[in-house]
Amino acid sequence: MFWLISFFTLGSVLGSFANVCIWRLPRKESIAWPPSHCPHCQGKLRPQHLLPLISWLALRGKCAMCKGTISIRYPAVELATALLFAAIGYRWQLSITSLQYCTLSLAFIISVATDISHREVPDEVSLGSAAILAVVAIVTAQWGHLLGGILLFSILFLIAVASRGGMGGGDIKLALAIGLGLGWKLALVSLALAIVVGGVLATALLLRGNRGKALPFAPFLAAGTWITMFCGEKLVEFYFSIVLRL
Ligand SMILES: [Zn+2]
Numbered sequence: 001m002f003w004l005i006s007f008f009t010l011g012s013v014l015g016s017f018a019n020v021c022i023w024r025l026p027r028k029e030s031i032a033w034p035p036s037h038c039p040h041c042q043g044k045l046r047p048q049h050l051l052p053l054i055s056w057l058a059l060r061g062k063c064a065m066c067k068g069t070i071s072i073r074y075p076a077v078e079l080a081t082a083l084l085f086a087a088i089g090y091r092w093q094l095s096i097t098s099l100q101y102c103t104l105s106l107a108f109i110i111s112v113a114t115d116i117s118h119r120e121v122p123d124e125v126s127l128g129s130a131a132i133l134a135v136v137a138i139v140t141a142q143w144g145h146l147l148g149g150i151l152l153f154s155i156l157f158l159i160a161v162a163s164r165g166g167m168g169g170g171d172i173k174l175a176l177a178i179g180l181g182l183g184w185k186l187a188l189v190s191l192a193l194a195i196v197v198g199g200v201l202a203t204a205l206l207l208r209g210n211r212g213k214a215l216p217f218a219p220f221l222a223a224g225t226w227i228t229m230f231c232g233e234k235l236v237e238f239y240f241s242i243v244l245r246l
Contacts, residue, residue, distance in 0.1 A: 007089025015081030
C-alpha cells in the first residue's frame with residue numbers, strides 16, 4: 001500500500017511535467033521557462049494551482065483568474081501517469097525494474113500525445129529516456145538490455161528502409177529506449193504485440209476506406225510495451241508451452 005500511494009503521487013507530479021512537455025516540445029519552446037501560465041489570460045499560475053489533479057478538481061476545470069476552461073486533457077494525463085506508476089510501484093516496489101518501467105511509461109505518455117497531435121516523437125523524449133536506460137543497464141550490468149536496445153533499433157531501422165519512410169525516425173529512437181528498458185527477450189514480445197495491434201487497426205481503417213493516411217506508430221509501441229511489462233513473462237511461457245507441444 002505504501003508503494004502504491006508513493007508511486008501514485010510521484011506519477012501525478014511527473015504527469016503534470018508531461019503536460020508541459022506535450023504542449024511545449026513540439027512547439028520548440030523551453031520546458032523550463034517561462035513558468036506555467038493559463039493558456040487564455042497568460043496569467044502566471046500560483047503554487048496552489050500547480051497541484052496535480054487536485055487543483056483542476058478544486059477549480060472545477062476553470063482558470064482561477066479568468067475563469068477560462070482548462071482542458072480535461074491535463075488531469076487526464078496526470079491521472080493516467082499516476083495510475084501507471086501506481087501499478088508499477090505496487091508490483092515491483094522500489095527497484096531497478098520500477099525505474100526502467102516508470103521511465104518508459106513517462107516517455108510513452110508524452111510520445112503518444114505528441115505523435116497524435118503533431119505526428120512526431122520529440123528527440124528529448126526518445127533519446128533522453130534511451131540515455132537514462134542505457135546508463136541504468138551499464139551500471140547494473142544488464143547486458144541483455146543493451147542488446148535489446150541495439151536489436152529493436154536495428155529491426156525498426158530495417159523496416160524504415162524497406163518501407164521507404166513508412167516508419168518515422170522518432171519511432172526508431174523510441175524503439176531504442178524500449179529495447180534498453182525491457183531487455184531483448186521482452187522487447188521482441190512488445191514489438192510483436194505492437195505490430196499485431198497496429199496491423200489490426202490499420203486493416204480496420206483500410207476496410208473503412210481511410211486509405212493513404214499513415215498511422216502514428218508510437219501509440220502501438222507504447223501499447224505493446226505496456227502489455228509486455230505486466231504480462232510479457234506469461235505470454236512468453238504460454239507461447240513456448242504451445243510451440244513445445246507441437
Ligand atoms: Zn486564465
